[in-house]
Amino acid sequence: MNQQAKLTRRRFITLSVLATGGICLLSRCANPPLSKWRVLTEQESSLLDALAEQIIPTDEWPGGRDAGVTNFIDQQLAGPYVRFQDTYRRGMQAVQESCKTKFQKRFEQLPFEEQTLFLKSMEAGKMEGKLWENGFDRQFFRLIRDHSMQGYYGSPRHGGNKNNVSYQMMKLDYPVIIGQNRYIS
Amino acid sequence: MGNKHVNAIVVGAGAGGGIVAKELSVAGLSVVLFERGGWATFDDTDTDELKSQRTTVLGNAYGPDDLRYKRVVVNADGSTDLVLPSEGGYNNNAACVGSGTVSYGAMAWRFMQEDFKLKTTYGAIEGSTLDDWPFTYEELEPCYEKAEWEIGVAGDSTLNPFAAPRKKPYPMPPFSHNKEAKLLYDAAKRLGYHPFPIPMLRNSIPYGGRPACIRMRTCCGYACPVNAKCGTQNTVIPIAIESGNCELRINSVVSEIQINEQGKITGVTYFDERNRKQTQTTDIVIISASATETARLLLNSKSKFFPKGIGNENDWVGRNLQGHAYTGAYGIFEDEVYDDLGPGASVAISDFNHHNPGIMGGEVLCNEFIRMPYAFTGIRPPGSASWGKEHKTFQRLNYKRVAQAVGPYQEIPNFESRVEVDPEVKDFWGIPVVRLSGSRHEKDIEGCRLMSEKAESWLKEAGAIQTWQSVGGRGLSGGQHQAGTCRMGNDPKTSVTDKFGRIHAVSNLFVADGSLNVNNGGFNPALTIMALGYRVGGYIAGEWSKGNRFK
Numbered sequence: 001m002n003q004q005a006k007l008t009r010r011r012f013i014t015l016s017v018l019a020t021g022g023i024c025l026l027s028r029c030a031n032p033p034l035s036k037w038r039v040l041t042e043q044e045s046s047l048l049d050a051l052a053e054q055i056i057p058t059d060e061w062p063g064g065r066d067a068g069v070t071n072f073i074d075q076q077l078a079g080p081y082v083r084f085q086d087t088y089r090r091g092m093q094a095v096q097e098s099c100k101t102k103f104q105k106r107f108e109q110l111p112f113e114e115q116t117l118f119l120k121s122m123e124a125g126k127m128e129g130k131l132w133e134n135g136f137d138r139q140f141f142r143l144i145r146d147h148s149m150q151g152y153y154g155s156p157r158h159g160g161n162k163n164n165v166s167y168q169m170m171k172l173d174y175p176v177i178i179g180q181n182r183y184i185s
Numbered sequence: 186m187g188n189k190h191v192n193a194i195v196v197g198a199g200a201g202g203g204i205v206a207k208e209l210s211v212a213g214l215s216v217v218l219f220e221r222g223g224w225a226t227f228d229d230t231d232t233d234e235l236k237s238q239r240t241t242v243l244g245n246a247y248g249p250d251d252l253r254y255k256r257v258v259v260n261a262d263g264s265t266d267l268v269l270p271s272e273g274g275y276n277n278n279a280a281c282v283g284s285g286t287v288s289y290g291a292m293a294w295r296f297m298q299e300d301f302k303l304k305t306t307y308g309a310i311e312g313s314t315l316d317d318w319p320f321t322y323e324e325l326e327p328c329y330e331k332a333e334w335e336i337g338v339a340g341d342s343t344l345n346p347f348a349a350p351r352k353k354p355y356p357m358p359p360f361s362h363n364k365e366a367k368l369l370y371d372a373a374k375r376l377g378y379h380p381f382p383i384p385m386l387r388n389s390i391p392y393g394g395r396p397a398c399i400r401m402r403t404c405c406g407y408a409c410p411v412n413a414k415c416g417t418q419n420t421v422i423p424i425a426i427e428s429g430n431c432e433l434r435i436n437s438v439v440s441e442i443q444i445n446e447q448g449k450i451t452g453v454t455y456f457d458e459r460n461r462k463q464t465q466t467t468d469i470v471i472i473s474a475s476a477t478e479t480a481r482l483l484l485n486s487k488s489k490f491f492p493k494g495i496g497n498e499n500d501w502v503g504r505n506l507q508g509h510a511y512t513g514a515y516g517i518f519e520d521e522v523y524d525d526l527g528p529g530a531s532v533a534i535s536d537f538n539h540h541n542p543g544i545m546g547g548e549v550l551c552n553e554f555i556r557m558p559y560a561f562t563g564i565r566p567p568g569s570a571s572w573g574k575e576h577k578t579f580q581r582l583n584y585k586r587v588a589q590a591v592g593p594y595q596e597i598p599n600f601e602s603r604v605e606v607d608p609e610v611k612d613f614w615g616i617p618v619v620r621l622s623g624s625r626h627e628k629d630i631e632g633c634r635l636m637s638e639k640a641e642s643w644l645k646e647a648g649a650i651q652t653w654q655s656v657g658g659r660g661l662s663g664g665q666h667q668a669g670t671c672r673m674g675n676d677p678k679t680s681v682t683d684k685f686g687r688i689h690a691v692s693n694l695f696v697a698d699g700s701l702n703v704n705n706g707g708f709n710p711a712l713t714i715m716a717l718g719y720r721v722g723g724y725i726a727g728e729w730s731k732g733n734r735f736k
Contacts, residue, residue, distance in 0.1 A: 055572045080243045145572050150242055153558040154235040158243065166558055170584045176232055176402060
């Protein structure tokens with residue numbers, strides 16, 4: 001049973017109130033969004049899919065999108081990462097506004113190589129404009145990178161690493177069979 | 186309704202406290218053992234890397250939780266951060282019955298003779314509060330032996346020529362080496378070093394009514410699914426409870442030590458499992474809450490006698506906070522060196538623990554515990570991509586080809602590395618939280634560099650085709666090896682407790698955890714904390730049987 005499923009509504013609200021002052025979540029409770037996600041909108045999920053695919057691209061093994069990184073992030077934003085909700089909203093908005101200004105397109109509509117350059121610029125702290133002031137470009141990049149890695153390489157119980165894809169790629173047998181002494185010579 | 190008066194209260198059911206509770210209760214004292222967490226089981230978090238005690242991004246598997254706990258960290262520039270237990274800066278220890286001994290890597294080191302007399306060995310160091318312990322290794326040796334036999338250690342005591350003398354061997358035979366450890370073992374031999382199997386608080390054969398280890402990949406940072414890892418929760422604490430004299434009070438948070446008009450401890454204030462404020466009266470209190478939380482409890486216990494906190498007349502409580510600057514190197518091998526024989530760490534060399542020209546101390550170098558997939562995403566040679574195609578390819582090709590040799594660097598005690606209580610921030614229960622500040626001594630970095638060089642050349646000799654160093658930094662000390670904040674000593678002006686862990690100015694208040702360590706050695710400190718538990722507990726029980734009521 002995963003942690004999210006164990007989170008009762010009451011504890012969930014307490015958690016959100018503690019971490020964010022409750023503004024985001026409570027307002028969302030009052031107006032249920034038309035989205036299959038817990039926290040994200042459909043558009044936001046498309047952006048996170050594209051970002052996850054940049055962090056862990058598809059090669060002979062599935063990439064971040066197909067491994068369910070966005071689902072992982074959405075699940076955590078309604079749980080332990082509720083404190084990052086504001087940063088995500090702000091960051092995703094900044095990414096789209098910068099893309100609109102520069103390319104008149106949304107990030108996920110850019111060619112893959114263009115997206116890579118965009119993220120490299122964020123990583124290096126070279127984004128321009130008020131939206132990215134005080135190192136927010138670096139900060140949001142690191143958040144996206146770390147959370148995507150967690151979703152791809154962490155335990156599938158948190159909504160990512162679909163079909164144990166990263167464990168398979170790294171030749172780790174899963175699940176570990178408890179109580180089997182097979183490794184002792 | 187008040188609680189029934191008891192002879193002793195122990196605060197914290199970890200490595201030190203679990204042992205003190207057992208020593209006192211089997212000696213006939215009535216004991217309440219307080220633990221802020223509850224019982225932990227493997228099944229709660231399984232082998233979940235993201236919620237373990239080693240990688241805590243989604244929370245600490247065995248506590249403390251993000252909802253009720255927080256700390257303040259003072260940065261080098263004087264700014265402060267509020268940190269949660271799942272964030273690295275928190276410097277957490279577990280919060281559950283057995284505490285860190287449930288999920289530790291379980292290395293069972295005795296400190297060396299030199300570690301007890303560092304000032305005599307190395308002389309005074311500028312900017313450091315370096316000192317000798319108020320007793321020698323020989324005086325603690327019987328307590329080490331007791332810890333090894335009662336909690337359970339597997340090892341070979343004949344192969345490390347640098348180890349301090351001992352009277353008895355380990356109770357269990359050593360573990361076999363995994364593939365990378367075999368390579369490193371042979372390389373160490375070729376280099377003229379003295380490799381040996383790491384002594385472990387883990388069953389290599391059935392022991393203490395529990396089965397042998399099944400060599401899980403996840404071990405360090407996780408509970409054991411078959412109960413083969415030896416902690417206080419499955420050894421001494423059950424004995425204490427079975428004695429009929431010890432009540433374990435879980436999910437109970439002690440907030441203050443109560444003191445009367447005569448300057449004598451009368452009990453503690455605590456919040457019970459339903460967060461109700463309670464009082465428990467007693468004859469003696471022993472605090473075993475970890476180097477940060479023990480100091481916090483003393484500092485939060487202000488009274489007419491101790492306006493700056495109990496034992497803090499000279500501003501020494503919370504000072505000299507030290508953990509270990511982990512330092513070593515990584516190597517990539519041509520062939521796979523990973524054979525999935527957990528927990529990974531199994532070979533060590535103690536050749537560099539002392540007698541390194543120009544530096545104080547050193548460290549034991551070991552191969553490392555298995556790095557789980559997410560942890561491995563941060564392990565790359567300098568200049569490598571931290572994301573994208575190249576990063577993913579590295580992950581796929583090299584996960585089973587990377588080995589690490591690393592160790593806990595013996596830090597130079599620093600008076601400015603410290604635990605205080607924050608003047609404003611309070612936790613869920615309204616108790617002022619820990620405020621951490623300071624950094625390691627500037628000379629530590631020289632020793633760290635030397636150790637990383639040794640580790641790197643060891644990996645090269647073992648066949649690594651590419652190597653790089655990971656050198657311990659100067660930042661805030663502490664971490665899971667936190668120690669030193671209530672130093673033992675003979676001089677009340679430069680220490681907090683006497684040589685039996687008793688707060689100098691108070692007859693019936695003791696400390697029994699890593700806080701007592703005058704220095705933290707170049708080794709993981711768990712077995713030393715256990716030995717100190719036997720020392721303090723044994724002293725109190727012995728005095729009690731002679732009629733001393735610590736009045």
